[in-house]
Amino acid sequence: MxxxxxxxxxxxxxxxxxxxxxxxxxxxxxxxxxxxxxxxxxxxxxxxxxxxxxxxxxxxxxxxxxxxxxxxxxxxxxxxxLVSPKFRGEPRFVLDIHLGKLAKLLRIFGIYAEYGLLDDGDIVDRGVSTGYIILTKDRKLLMRKDVKYGYVVRNDEPQRQFEEVYRRYKLWLWFKPFTRCLVCNGEIVEVEKRMVEGKVPIRVFESNEKFGVCSSCGKIYWPGTHYERMEVLVSRYIR
Ligand SMILES: [Zn+2]
CATH class of the missing domain: 3.10.20.30 (Beta-grasp domain)
Incomplete structure (x- = not known):
């Protein structure tokens, strides 16, 4: 045969x-x-x-x-x-444990990127129960029959990984830069300056007018020097 x-x-x-x-x-x-x-x-x-x-x-x-x-x-x-359903709407991702840097890059652009689950079975369950797209380097994980949406990340280098996902899911349509916590994926909400007094270094407090707080973990964000580097990165991918 x-x-x-x-x-x-x-x-x-x-x-x-x-x-x-x-x-x-x-x-x-x-x-x-x-x-x-x-x-x-x-x-x-x-x-x-x-x-x-x-x-x-x-x-x-x-x-x-x-x-x-x-x-x-x-x-x-x-x-x-089609043998696999086409993903439609705003993409949300669950990433395997080897893709931490990719998760952070996605979050810079405001793309929903869950990261931290260790167990393959948990990642599959999460993807299946939510309808989120599983991103992984482990193709065996996507061969489990319940998995509906998933993509094998080809490259090892995080920025090239980002570009793969960017092209495949047309991420530029969904960019909301600097709205998502880089640590926990929570949404950053803008707060009045007085709300962060005493919670950030005095120099930072005095030299900034805009502050944001992660609605999930409470981390405080402001436009610092790393922010400028991220702005350069973001400008490269906005269409
Ligand atoms: Zn957070």
Missing amino acids: SVRIRLFGSLCDLTKGRYLFEIDPGVNQTIKDCVERLGVPHTEVSFITLNGEFVDFSRIVRDGETYFVYPETDLPIVDSF
Whole structure:
């Protein structure tokens, strides 16, 4: 028994650039099983065709067939032909424990980024119960069948990781820079200056008029020197 699978676009990032596979899947295997066996989680696949027709993940593969497997796309394809649902609306993320720096970068831009769960099972549960997008370096985590939205972060360098997520989820549409706590992901609310008197160094109190407080952990924010560096970063990505 032999089945050919042709991967397209960004799916080949997950197979070291290889795009054509011939496998012996055994009897009664679905195309979903076959694709995941190549190391491509179902969350990465947008649609699949066989002889020019759309098929879904539950299709049992047969000897001699050739499947074309496609990543997330902007092509106007009817939802019922997609094997993974397209994420719509404001993206919110749950990140695995290896992506702390990426979480912080997302928060600078005001993007919701939960971080801190250690256990893979907890991350999956959180993503499934909330409908948030799981970001991970561990593709096995996204192969769990309950996972609906997820993305395997390809790069190791945080800024390049950010750029991947930025492009895939069109983050520029949702930017609200400096509105989210970098420590805990809570929302920063503006407060009157007198509210922070005695809680920040005198020099900071005297030289600033604007202050914000995290509504979740209470951390106080003001436009300091690190803020200027972040402004440069933010200006680079605003469209
Ligand atoms: Zn906070």
